[in-house]
Amino acid sequence: MITMVGKAVRKWWALFALPTFAAFIIGFLVPFIMGIYLSFTKFTTVTDAKWVGLRNYSGVFSDKEFIHALWYTVAFTVITTIVVNVVAFAIAYMLTKTMRGSNFFRSVFFMPNLIGGIILGYIWLLPLNGVLAKWGRSITFSGTYGFWGMVLLVCWQQIGYMMIIYIAGMQSLPGDVIEAAAVDGASGRQTLTKVIIPLMMPSITVCSFLTVTNGFKMFDQNLALTNGAPSNSSELLALNIFRTFYGRIGFEGVGQAKAVVFFVIVAVIVLLQNRLTTSKEVAA
Template sequence: MISMAGKAIRKWWALFALPTFAAFIIGFVVPFIMGVYLSFCKFTTVTDAEFVGLKNYTRALQDKEFLHALGFSTLLTIVTTIVINVVAFSIAYMLTKAIKGSNIFRSVFFMPNLIGGIILGYIWMLLLNGILAHWARSLTYSATYGFWGLVVLVCWQQIGYMMIIYIAGMQSLPTDVLEAASVDGANGTQTMFKIIIPLMMPSITVCSFLCVTNGFKLYDQNLALTNGAPSNMSEGLAMNITRTFYGRVGWEGVGQAKAVLFFVLVAIVALIQNKLTTSKEVEA
């Protein structure tokens, strides 16, 4: 029997959904459509846009700094996605065992995720300047050290969050399957690669998706730790787009075109990654 509240919700659901739907349209859909249109225009404000066709996209794809930022972000995403998932999975596996103080360890590993990206960047900059001064100097003068500095920062921040997702997945694994494997004489390696990892694929899909999107969207940590130094060689895609739009007069349309290309790239990569990992999921 449907309650009075349930009847009211069924009757007036559109009214309840209207504020959120309107906010979504006004705050996301309309700006997105305007942004796509402006990527084909030369403009300084939205009121003086002049349609120029594909000129902005041509200039964006001919910009060597944009192409370098694309390569930088792609490599950073690949490295961080692998490191974060492997380390987070390993920590989660250890902390689901009967280890004394495991709850404390979970809290400690998760804490960096509670700190904002800008603050994290400055914290690591201060740490490197104060403790590893000779290496921190290279963060400014070498894109290679800047790259690995960002890898360390991003991994340190996100491992704890992915660890929580993996712990939740491991705690929901069917114990009867694991017990059957033990009875059948499966060793630890066989159990891990033939049973645990295949059953953990839903969690791996989620974590991989988050790592891929976060890697490409990285901005605040990049800004705080290296600010693109030296000569924008440690600059990711998000920072390059922002600098093009706000820092180069007459390049607003090009910056908008880069943003659209950025959206398309992240969407395609995320969909491919999601498809590949989802296809490997198995039923418990």
């Protein structure tokens, strides 16, 4: 029976693979190549593109708002990645212990991830402005308030999702290794740092990858919570690119160049992060 199934798969593999491959070509590869081409042109529509060389890219790096948004996004991503993963790991560690209501708490922590980014932004806008009103401030009073408001929002949203991944990783840990550590006299802290965390590196790699990419590409929450105010000082990269492309007539080519630069930055960071965590996993 298995042999017959294997022969059928080898015979009809194209029937299953080609539609997916065609969708990948049409939906991703062709637009991606066109996007790179358009980043070297001045255009309002695809049909009237005129080649301008590196002029758009010089406009990218001379745009002070883009540079500010870049460093603003880097700081935001670093902080949210650390906070989300540390807190999610700690909660997962506690909820894998024997305790009453653990399933209930898992559901509660995961629920924010089911809410859309735009809705989350408006949900958090009310309490944050309510608290800041005591000092005569609002979330859009300065870029600093917007920054920490978005940090709170994203951490609240993503911790539950990462917690589920960490719980799955902890539940698959070999129990005999942990028991051996206890028999050898290892304390709870030593077991955590010397046994559990090294064995959890695959889950840590996945969660780090997700939080880094989510931090860099965040758009909906930024749009709903601050919309870049005041004076675009709370603008993340995705919102800056969107505003350049759709909000500034004649800057479509610059917006496309920003998108290409954005892609390269995220790709490099993800590759470095993946290499770093993988090397730690191998060393463990």
